[in-house]
Amino acid sequence: MKTGFLIVTFLVSLQLFSQKAVSKNVSTVTDNISFFDNSDFTLEYFLVNGEIENLVLNHPTGTGFFSPPSLNFAPYTVTNELEADELGAFCNGGNAFYEYTDTYLKLITGARTLAGACSVALDQENRFFNIVQARDINTGVALEILYEITADQTGFWFWTDENDKLFFTKATLGVENINLEKLVKIFPNPTSNYLNIKSSTVAITKISIFDPQGKKVLIKTDNLDNINVSNLNRGIYFIKLETSQSTLTKKIILH
Numbered sequence: 001m002k003t004g005f006l007i008v009t010f011l012v013s014l015q016l017f018s019q020k021a022v023s024k025n026v027s028t029v030t031d032n033i034s035f036f037d038n039s040d041f042t043l044e045y046f047l048v049n050g051e052i053e054n055l056v057l058n059h060p061t062g063t064g065f066f067s068p069p070s071l072n073f074a075p076y077t078v079t080n081e082l083e084a085d086e087l088g089a090f091c092n093g094g095n096a097f098y099e100y101t102d103t104y105l106k107l108i109t110g111a112r113t114l115a116g117a118c119s120v121a122l123d124q125e126n127r128f129f130n131i132v133q134a135r136d137i138n139t140g141v142a143l144e145i146l147y148e149i150t151a152d153q154t155g156f157w158f159w160t161d162e163n164d165k166l167f168f169t170k171a172t173l174g175v176e177n178i179n180l181e182k183l184v185k186i187f188p189n190p191t192s193n194y195l196n197i198k199s200s201t202v203a204i205t206k207i208s209i210f211d212p213q214g215k216k217v218l219i220k221t222d223n224l225d226n227i228n229v230s231n232l233n234r235g236i237y238f239i240k241l242e243t244s245q246s247t248l249t250k251k252i253i254l255h
Contacts, residue, residue, distance in 0.1 A: 032102050033082065033100060035149055036075060038074055038075075039072070039073060040070060040171035041073075042168060042169055043068050043069040044168065046167075047157070047164075047167055048164055052235065052236050053124075066090040067088065069088055069090060071084050071168060082098045089129060090125040092125060094111050103146060104145055107133055107143075110132075110133040112133065127164065128166065145159070146160065151214055152210070152214075152216075153170070155170055155214070155238075157214075180202060183201055183202050184202070190253035190254065195239070197225050197241070203243060205244060206219070206224075206241075207224050207239065208242075211237055212237070212238075218232070227239075229254055235254060236252070238250070238251055238252070
């Protein structure tokens, strides 16, 4: 009798533990998917073996420039699916439909359309599609596309190969953000020693600078009109300006 009681107790405890684990996982997925919910993202750069590879946006015929690749997501939380119905890449377009989890997406269906005015295949464009519509080259089976959201929720990395990642920034579409971009000047950019922040009509309360991996490397809450960046390594960074009502994130270059 005692043995039977112990077995029942163990099974009940195991069931409760499993329920907690599932609930925790669902909560995490929901938290992550809210980040993607009906948001626009723009590709900023490739991260190849830990080094930034800037986008090549000049048309191969020398007749103009491409727009940076972009993604727009719409989630279906009941079925744990995520749709990218507007998938633009340099001169081509497409779409994708994913199964999502808290750590990766997996392609269900996807299509790519060739724009008539651009028949030249680009290396970066092919690599872009190879990641966002990832399938095994031999079997055609969909691969897990890993993602990682930045700590400040302003962007995310997307990859199937640790050595070749895409980094997207989240578009700021609010009226306050649009106004802030018009009201604030950040110069010189590129710079080597100092950044000047000029704003005559809005009060900036905090400035943060992040490296390409999303690590915060500088934070200031006073004397915000002049930022000393001479101690940072040369390269691309992102500066985030905060006011009481909005934020603005811009790319800066240290040379």
